[in-house]
Amino acid sequence: xxxxxxxxxxxxxxxxxxxxxxxxxxxxxxxxxxxxxxxxxxxxxxxxxxxxxxxxxxxxxxxxxxxxxxxxxxxxxxxxxxxxxxxxxxxxxxxxxxxxxxxxxxxxxxxxxxxxxxxxxxxxxxxxxxxxxxxxxxxxxxxxxxxxxxxxxxxxxxxxxxxxxxxxxxxxxxxxxxxxxxxxxxxxxxxxxxxxxxxxxxxxxxxxxxxxxxxxxxxxxxxxxxxxxxxxxxxxxxxxxxxxxxxxxxxxxxxxxxxxxxxxxxxxxxxxxxxxxxxxxxxxxxxxxxxxxxxxxxxxxxxxxxxxxxxxxxxxxxxxxxxxxxxxxxxxxxxxxxxxxxxxxxxxxxxxxxxxxxxxxxxxxxxxxxxxxxxxxxxxxxxxxxxxxxxxxxxxxxxxxxxxxxxxx
Numbered sequence: 001x002x003x004x005x006x007x008x009x010x011x012x013x014x015x016x017x018x019x020x021x022x023x024x025x026x027x028x029x030x031x032x033x034x035x036x037x038x039x040x041x042x043x044x045x046x047x048x049x050x051x052x053x054x055x056x057x058x059x060x061x062x063x064x065x066x067x068x069x070x071x072x073x074x075x076x077x078x079x080x081x082x083x084x085x086x087x088x089x090x091x092x093x094x095x096x097x098x099x100x101x102x103x104x105x106x107x108x109x110x111x112x113x114x115x116x117x118x119x120x121x122x123x124x125x126x127x128x129x130x131x132x133x134x135x136x137x138x139x140x141x142x143x144x145x146x147x148x149x150x151x152x153x154x155x156x157x158x159x160x161x162x163x164x165x166x167x168x169x170x171x172x173x174x175x176x177x178x179x180x181x182x183x184x185x186x187x188x189x190x191x192x193x194x195x196x197x198x199x200x201x202x203x204x205x206x207x208x209x210x211x212x213x214x215x216x217x218x219x220x221x222x223x224x225x226x227x228x229x230x231x232x233x234x235x236x237x238x239x240x241x242x243x244x245x246x247x248x249x250x251x252x253x254x255x256x257x258x259x260x261x262x263x264x265x266x267x268x269x270x271x272x273x274x275x276x277x278x279x280x281x282x283x284x285x286x287x288x289x290x291x292x293x294x295x296x297x298x299x300x301x302x303x304x305x306x307x308x309x310x311x312x313x314x315x316x317x318x319x320x321x322x323x324x325x326x327x328x329x330x331x332x333x334x335x336x337x338x339x340x341x342x343x344x345x346x347x348x349x350x351x352x353x354x355x356x357x358x359x360x361x362x363x364x365x366x367x368x369x370x371x372x373x374x375x376x377x378x379x380x381x382x383x384x385x386x387x388x389x390x391x392x393x394x395x396x397x398x399x400x401x402x403x404x405x406x407x408x409x
Contacts, residue, residue, distance in 0.1 A: 003380075009288035013295035020296050032294040040290035044282040056271030058116035061249050062098075063267025064260050068252040071097035081207050085197060086138040088128060095124035099142055103150055116271070118146060119376045126377040134381040135374060137195045141188075143373050143385050147366045148187035148392035151180060154361035160339060161357060164348040171349070172357045175403045179362035182399035187392030194384045281375025285367055289330040298326050318401050320345075320352035325359045325397045329366040329390070336360070354408050358400040363393050 017033060020026040065071055074097030082089060082096045089095055098121035102114050125139045126132065135143070154176050162169040192199050199208070253260040292298065306319045321342060328335035342356045366389045374382060 006284060006288050009292050012297050013291040016295040016297035016300055019300075029295065033291050036290035036294035037287050040286040041283055043290075044279060044286050048279050048282065052271065054271075055116045055119070056268040059120060059271045060264035060266075060268035061246060062117065062120055063270075064253040064258060064263045065249045066094065066267075067258045067263050068249065068256045070249065070252055071101075073097070074100045080203050084201050084204050086141060088136055088138050089125065090128075093124070093128070095121055095128070095138075098124055102142075103145065114146075115372070118142075118373060122373050122377050126379075129377075132377075133379060135379050135383050135385055139374075139379070140383060140385040140388065141191045141195070141197075143369065144187045144191050144388045144392060145184065146373065147364045147369045147389040148180075148184040148396070150184055151176075151361065154180075157357050157361045160336070160360075161343070161348055164340065164343040166348045168349075172354055172361065175354070175358045175400065175407050176361035178403050179358050179396055179399040183362055183392045183396030186395030187388060190388035190391040191384075194388060277376060277378075281371045285371040289367070292330070293327065298323065301326060317351045318355050318404070321355035321359060321401075324356040325363065325400075328359065328363045329393050330368070335365070351404065351408055355400055355404045358404055359397055362396040362400055364389075366390060366393055 013033065017029045020029045062071075071094050072092065076092055078096055078100050079091040082099070083091050086096075098117055102118040102121050121142065122139060125136065125142065129136050129139070154173070157172060157176065158169040161172070188199075191197070198204070250260055252258075253263065302319070302322055305322060306316055309316050309319060323338040324335050324342065327338055339353075339356045339360045343350075343353045346352045366386075370382065370386065370389070374380075374385075
């Protein structure tokens, strides 16, 4: 799957570039594509430099958490749920605790913590893989839920809006909450359909029902808060939770008489190994995405969508937000740039900007996640992971559009 997908990016880019040259007379397009190849290769190395420190820190802390028994505790607590969602993972396996910690970090917007925890979880799941180059059902479910954007506190979106002069930076909080819930639910349903998971099981229904009730109550409470109070709470909660996790791990290690410094160094060494193994996968995927962008293929797609939507008689205001949606599965930085560009061009509180902000907060960089998580363990055959992840992305985009029309239309 990844072989065909990677080649398709280059093939589509080549066709788009030929059209720009032969039809539009743009002789610079091929130079832009070549430049993009080198730029993306450079960006891959820069990303690795940033990841080195993050991976080293959190994998060191994870080693302490493991030796203190925190991962096993989480695994036992959530065993009844994951034995049904991931029947291939034995009850109490360390991967279950790591998966839980990863989901919690994503929900709170702690990306720096979520990625190394997720990589460690994927490595634990790989120990159960009878065919190491092919993704297992459990690995696919884990990746798709990661790619569905689990974030419940989109602090970064608030900051982008604040930087662009939004009088109410948190205006899109509830739309993002609803849209990201739709994307996660769609991803879970897609995987459940492919793997024939029994979501109607009483234990699964109890967990999902409890999460839905908690989400609904939280939405009601936060809807009554002022924009300033909500933004302040989001920032405080994110930082407080992150540092609380660090201290909980260290205190648990001390209580269980774990040599915390030695354990940290032991786990930290793995950060260098993981980052080193990731580099080839990142170079491959980012270069393909860069060529696709430089060729103008995304612009062709956007213009075509605008014509189709206008021809069908629908409102086309949301089309100006689609660049963010189109590039988000490939590149988080490109989507962020598209979002900011939309805000500057149309106004921070314009309808396209509100849709773009909601899309940015409710979708994920699917192919980046795919390359990082599967690349870290050497998986080459993704099976239905890509399709299910894209279903989640599509659900997030459509939900963002519909929710924004309901809130701001």
